[in-house]
Amino acid sequence: MNTKFLPLAFALSLCAANSFAQTITPTRVGPVSQYGQLMSGKNAAGEGRIYGGCQGVKDGAEVQVRGMSLYWSLLPQSVEYWSEEGIASMVNDMNIQIIRAAMATGTEDWSGEFNGKKLVGYEKDSELQKNFVKTVVEAAIKQDIYVIIDWHSHNANEQTESSKKFFAEMAQAYGSYDNVIFELYNEPTDISWETIKNYADQVIPEIRKYSDNLILIGNPKWDQNPQMAIGNEVTDSGNNHAYTLHYYANSHCVSGTYDWGGSCQGENGLKAMKAGLSVFLSEWGTGNADGGGDPNQEKNTQWQKFADQNKLSWANWSASHISEGTAAFTSSSNKNSLQYSTSGNLVKSYLATNPTSYTKCADTPSPEAITSIRAAKFGLQISANTVQLLNAKNPTIHVYDLQGHSLLSAHSNSLSLQKLAAGTYIVKARDGMQTQMKTIRVNP
Numbered sequence: 001m002n003t004k005f006l007p008l009a010f011a012l013s014l015c016a017a018n019s020f021a022q023t024i025t026p027t028r029v030g031p032v033s034q035y036g037q038l039m040s041g042k043n044a045a046g047e048g049r050i051y052g053g054c055q056g057v058k059d060g061a062e063v064q065v066r067g068m069s070l071y072w073s074l075l076p077q078s079v080e081y082w083s084e085e086g087i088a089s090m091v092n093d094m095n096i097q098i099i100r101a102a103m104a105t106g107t108e109d110w111s112g113e114f115n116g117k118k119l120v121g122y123e124k125d126s127e128l129q130k131n132f133v134k135t136v137v138e139a140a141i142k143q144d145i146y147v148i149i150d151w152h153s154h155n156a157n158e159q160t161e162s163s164k165k166f167f168a169e170m171a172q173a174y175g176s177y178d179n180v181i182f183e184l185y186n187e188p189t190d191i192s193w194e195t196i197k198n199y200a201d202q203v204i205p206e207i208r209k210y211s212d213n214l215i216l217i218g219n220p221k222w223d224q225n226p227q228m229a230i231g232n233e234v235t236d237s238g239n240n241h242a243y244t245l246h247y248y249a250n251s252h253c254v255s256g257t258y259d260w261g262g263s264c265q266g267e268n269g270l271k272a273m274k275a276g277l278s279v280f281l282s283e284w285g286t287g288n289a290d291g292g293g294d295p296n297q298e299k300n301t302q303w304q305k306f307a308d309q310n311k312l313s314w315a316n317w318s319a320s321h322i323s324e325g326t327a328a329f330t331s332s333s334n335k336n337s338l339q340y341s342t343s344g345n346l347v348k349s350y351l352a353t354n355p356t357s358y359t360k361c362a363d364t365p366s367p368e369a370i371t372s373i374r375a376a377k378f379g380l381q382i383s384a385n386t387v388q389l390l391n392a393k394n395p396t397i398h399v400y401d402l403q404g405h406s407l408l409s410a411h412s413n414s415l416s417l418q419k420l421a422a423g424t425y426i427v428k429a430r431d432g433m434q435t436q437m438k439t440i441r442v443n444p
Contacts, residue, residue, distance in 0.1 A: 024177070030144025031097045034358040035063045037178040038146065038214045038313075039394075040242050040278035048278035049311055050214075050242060053178065053430075054361035056394035062311040065146055066354055067096035068328065068347075069283050071320035072152060073132045074104045074119045075112045077331075078320040082132045086335035087139035090319060093338050094347075095354045097145055100282060100315040101136040102152035102186065103129050105159055105166075123162060133170065141179050144358075148181045148216065148282060148315065149174075156185040156218075157199040168206040175211025182207055183282055185218035187246060193220055193228040200234045204241075210406045212238040212396050216280050219243055222289075224252070224265045226272040226279055233277070238396075239411045242278035245269045245312075248326070249299040251289035254306050266306050273310060281307060281314035285326035286343040291317070292325045295346050304350055316347045378431040382440060387415040392431035400426045417442070 026033065035052030043049050044059050055061035068090055071078035080086065082101070090096045108121035122129040133149055140147035149170050151163050167182060174180045184203050188196050200217050207215060217234055219225045226243035234241060247265050254266035263271075269279050286300055287293035307314055321329040328344030340348060379390030389395045390413075397415040399408040407425070408415060420442050428437045 024138055024141045026144035027142050028144055029358050029360050030091075031065055031355075031358055032144045032146060032179050033360040035065075036361055037212075038063060038065075038181060039240050040214065042276050046274075046276050048242070048273045048276050050278055050280065050313055052361075053394065063313070064308070064311040065097040065313045066351060067098035067100075067145065067315055068094065068319040069100035069148075069150075069315040069317045070102050070136065071318040071322055071327070072102055072104050072108075072110075073129060074108055074110045074121070075320070075322060076114045076119070077322045077327075078318070079112075079114045079119065079132060080321070080333075080335050081319050081329075082136055083335050084135065084139040084142070086319070087136060087143055087145075089335060089338050091143045091145060095351045095356065097354055098148065098181075098313065098315055099136060099140055099145060099319070100148040100150055100183070101133050102150045102283075102318075103133050105129075105151050105153040105156065105162070122166065123159070126162075126166075130166070130169070134173070137170075137174050137180065141174075141177055144179070146179050146181060148183050150183040150186055150282070152186040154187055154189050156188070157191070157195050160199055160202055163199075163203050164206045167203055168209065171207040171210040171213075175207065175213055178213070180211070181214045181216060182211075183216040183218075183244070186283070187222040188218050188220055190221050193225075193232065196220065197229075197232065197234055204234060204236050204238075208237050208406070208409060212240055212398070212409055212411065215241040216282055217241055217243050222246060223283070225268055226277060227268045227275070229277060230272060230275040238409060242280040243272055244282045245272075245279050246281070246283045247303060248285040248287060248289040248291075249303050250287050250293045250296050254302045266303075269306075269312075270310070279310075279312060281312050283317045284314055285317045286346055287325040291327075294325055295343050297346075300346060378429075378434065378436070380427075380429050380436045380438065382417075382427060382438060385417050387417065387427055387429065389413045389429055389431065392429075394431055396430045398428045400428065 037053035039051050041051045041057030049062045051057045052063040104121035106121045107123045112119035137147050184200055223244045223246035226245050229243055253264035256264050273279050286295035320327050321331050321333045326343050330339045330341050333339040378392040381388045387397050395413050397410050422442050424441045426439050
């Protein structure tokens with residue numbers, strides 16, 4: 001293999017037309033501008049945490065973001081808020097930092113209808129469901145908050161091919177935005193970890209073709225056993241993933257064991273974190289596990305202390321006005337005017353402690369960065385068959401073709417180019433939020 005450099009100006013002109021170029025501009029400075037891409041890592045004690053690309057993986061730089069989860073995209077009382085106006089209302093009135101788009105995935109048909117359109121799952125109307133997700137993702141980017149694209153299924157392992165297609169499309173469209181997080185499997189039922197892992201190991205490579213963003217992994221018995229992945233993690237070339245933990249405050253306990261001998265869900269989460277796995281509370285409710293019940297203040301306080309002590313990011317279920325105790329809004333609410341239930345008022349009180357203003361990361365590229373790249377402090381060297389980063393503390397390397405498709409990636413200081421066929425490619429290297437790009441030509 002013989003590798004030659006092409007002029008940087010040529011690389012930039014190519015990038016301007018490629019699919020990883022930024023096309024949606026935030027309307028404010030929010031948490032994404034301050035923290036950057038969310039990434040899994042370990043603290044000095046070897047415990048799993050979540051960090052931001054701005055400061056990287058270091059003690060004291062752990063990132064905790066908190067917000068809401070939308071309800072299934074199947075009822076008008078839910079999809080009212082799957083809108084630019086709904087997201088803006090939650091940012092402005094609830095102070096959310098993250099929104100979760102819980103997309104219906106299968107052949108669900110709950111007899112719901114919204115704006116004259118029948119509400120059915122992805123398998124029955126993929127365009128309908130994709131458009132809901134796209135609306136939420138683009139609204140989140142404009143608001144500069146994080147967004148979870150959630151394959152909201154209890155049997156995703158039976159939908160593998162559809163899931164692969166969906167996540168590949170979402171990653172290609174939005175995977176270059178630091179806002180986006182991918183959740184592969186909402187609440188697997190009582191199935192084996194091996195079954196879930198096998199599913200994840202097939203879907204993750206589809207995302208990694210286009211994005212190195214954070215991926216959330218479900219686990220057995222409704223996301224209450226992240227410790228089952230200890231010593232048997234998913235295969236992830238990007239090495240940027242976390243395991244989900246779900247709880248409902250009235251039904252699940254933080255510490256100790258149940259009378260029947262099983263460990264509390266909080267204990268399972270702690271065990272996973274202490275083993276070095278990052279954990280994410282992608283769904284939790286103030287009431288019962290079935291969505292009903294009145295919030296118990298004491299139990300909710302215990303769980304919130306647990307989340308804060310361990311810097312666990314969370315999304316509360318649910319941003320809707322359906323007839324459930326855990327719904328945050330009352331029936332008099334709409335996307336422009338939020339009226340709160342007992343649960344909603346409680347959650348809003350927790351969110352009130354989120355920051356009310358943010359400072360753009362010093363190393364965050366501007367929206368014009370594709371044509372004006374910040375001088376990076378790390379070195380980028382490309383030999384005949386290897387990309388090498390020098391003095392990079394939080395490295396990522398991507399190789400793209402001229403259409404912007406990601407071909408190779410690594411979260412390390414080196415990446416082999418041996419697999420590349422003859423042709424012209426773009427190398428994009430990052431250290432935190434610092435970026436360098438070079439265009440190379442590979443000769444036979």
